[in-house]
Amino acid sequence: MKKKPPAEKEKDIHESTPERLNAFSDGVFAIVITIMVLELKRPSNPTIGSLLQDWPTWISYFASYIFIAVVWINHHFLFKYATVVNLRLVWANFAHLFSVSLIPFDTDWMAETRLEPVPVAMYGFVFMLVNITYRLLMRETISARKQPDQPATRLFRLRSISTILVFGIAMVVALWHPYIGFGIDCACLALYLRPDLRGIRS
Amino acid sequence: MKKKPPAEKEKDIHESTPERLNAFSDGVFAIVITIMVLELKRPSNPTIGSLLQDWPTWISYFASYIFIAVVWINHHFLFKYATVVNLRLVWANFAHLFSVSLIPFDTDWMAETRLEPVPVAMYGFVFMLVNITYRLLMRETISARKQPDQPATRLFRLRSISTILVFGIAMVVALWHPYIGFGIDCACLALYLRPDLRGIRS
Amino acid sequence: MKKKPPAEKEKDIHESTPERLNAFSDGVFAIVITIMVLELKRPSNPTIGSLLQDWPTWISYFASYIFIAVVWINHHFLFKYATVVNLRLVWANFAHLFSVSLIPFDTDWMAETRLEPVPVAMYGFVFMLVNITYRLLMRETISARKQPDQPATRLFRLRSISTILVFGIAMVVALWHPYIGFGIDCACLALYLRPDLRGIRS
């Protein structure tokens, strides 16, 4: 390492960060998506009936798996825009990962109580939290860029605000009708399976 | 990052994906292969007899370890062909990892019930699922390539279809004769210890 | 790989190490920050009251999450200085990761006992240990550099010594007043949310 003027050195520190931030985030995503399986309740009897009777476990696990996959894809996609990394971006990322880390906890609680109102409402709440922290992350990623990409910014904002609203509604509905609340969560998730990439293409 | 025309930008996004997809997949594989040990039942007494009495635990753990190793090697090998990554490849990969994540669950269930018919049949089912999702992954990987590699494609297809059939038979047999079903799974696995690399060499 | 003279070969080994050491450390950090969620106690009843009653669990989890995030940021920041890696640096890093790995253990113990004196005092002790091992790591990182960066060194030393003292006080206070001890730990942590980067900038 040759001696560099301070300005270049500082830039060096910023430039090299995204890779390690990405690697660390991927580690957390990989663990969160995998440890849920540790919590999967073994059926009480070795029969197909017993396996099917645990449907709340299976449906919760499956929904959460898709959920985390969608979050990873969006995170991955957003970090294409992250060329300059500062401390606020690092903290926004930690806030995002924190809300993601609540998914296995609530998935298990939901499965254990067989979709009781409060755990399902909390599921909607976790979805909201993930989206709100994603918005924070988005703002830091795009504000940190030298050339803000206007259409992409607007698209991101519109999508995330409407999603947050829908999950908020699902949370409230779940307190009275947990199955309907859970259905709204899943329907909203389905819309995300094919992310709109117009922001990049046009 | 200098300003680029949209086409190049889009390509950039595609080109940079395989590394992160690989890293994420490796994280999941590493966790899945390792968390099984967390589920290993401690022998009830600190004696060699008690350790040996838990043979269903040991044999299930060992078979699943080899199984995941084989899946990792194939995944690794296939991703050599992945030069262009699109969203369908990402989802095919998530489907593949999902089926891999079911291995520790069923391994533990099989060990706990000492190779009862239903858990062993489900083991064959998980093997099938892993192979079916691998076929999806294979199709996306090869269709995403600019120059499809015909001999490799045919070889892959033949191998995977015949394997899926054998695991399907093992699943059905296990419902009546779990030990035989488990034996077929293991025998089929043994054939994979030395993957045929002719597709690349010729 | 072409034949090289011994001196160059040895340099090669040193130069290539930081990446793998970083990747390994990131893996440990990612697991430690994520497995805490596995220990999160499911509320005994599916009610909001039951969820709120577990406040020691939530507050412990949240504090430890922030704690590990701060440690990761500092580790990340310090490893910018690590250009030459020797065995002592590797061992200092293992000592640091060891103390970090005690966090989930004590977080869970603290939550389970609802902030009893001894677990909270041990929390202060783990904070101290993390800081002491960080100092070791810091010394190895900076002594391993060809050009020591004096102002950064002094800044690091001052910060870490005063922090170790504060956590030591928190540990002792916790034995009589666990809430006050825990409060000191959290207050000291809050000061770290915005690391002073003057060492690099000036």
Next chain:
Amino acid sequence: MKKKPPAEKEKDIHESTPERLNAFSDGVFAIVITIMVLELKRPSNPTIGSLLQDWPTWISYFASYIFIAVVWINHHFLFKYATVVNLRLVWANFAHLFSVSLIPFDTDWMAETRLEPVPVAMYGFVFMLVNITYRLLMRETISARKQPDQPATRLFRLRSISTILVFGIAMVVALWHPYIGFGIDCACLALYLRPDLRGIRS
């Protein structure tokens, strides 16, 4: 990716492997070293006495942590020699990781039974297995190289054979005197804290 002749393509596959093999191995090492903490028994009472009474837990955890650190350092060091990766090296690596994955299982068993003869003897056995698989790995790594490095080879062989012998003795001794057997394991481990790098330097 431009069209290449088969020979070059094959080389490509070999050349790109070490990084992914390293990353995967590091993931497994990071998980193995960290999940042990999940198994750490919470003391039955929130007192220092209760914490100290669990000394077999602490001593087992500490020894295993050092053990895995030593194994990682050796693995890391050996893979500097791995420039060409073939399928046998991949399988030798999986065998090595398998024996490493048995460490958390036995550490917990040893702690739970407070150093009973059979678990401690098995600890010696796991140490042996780790060393035997390391020898396999070593052979593949060095035979895969174009220019075998004779002095390093001999040094490796001598060290590993004598270590395997000592752990074998520790295993047998532990069946009658578990504390002495465990002491031999730890003493032998201590010798490894400073790996002899003469093989590279001279």
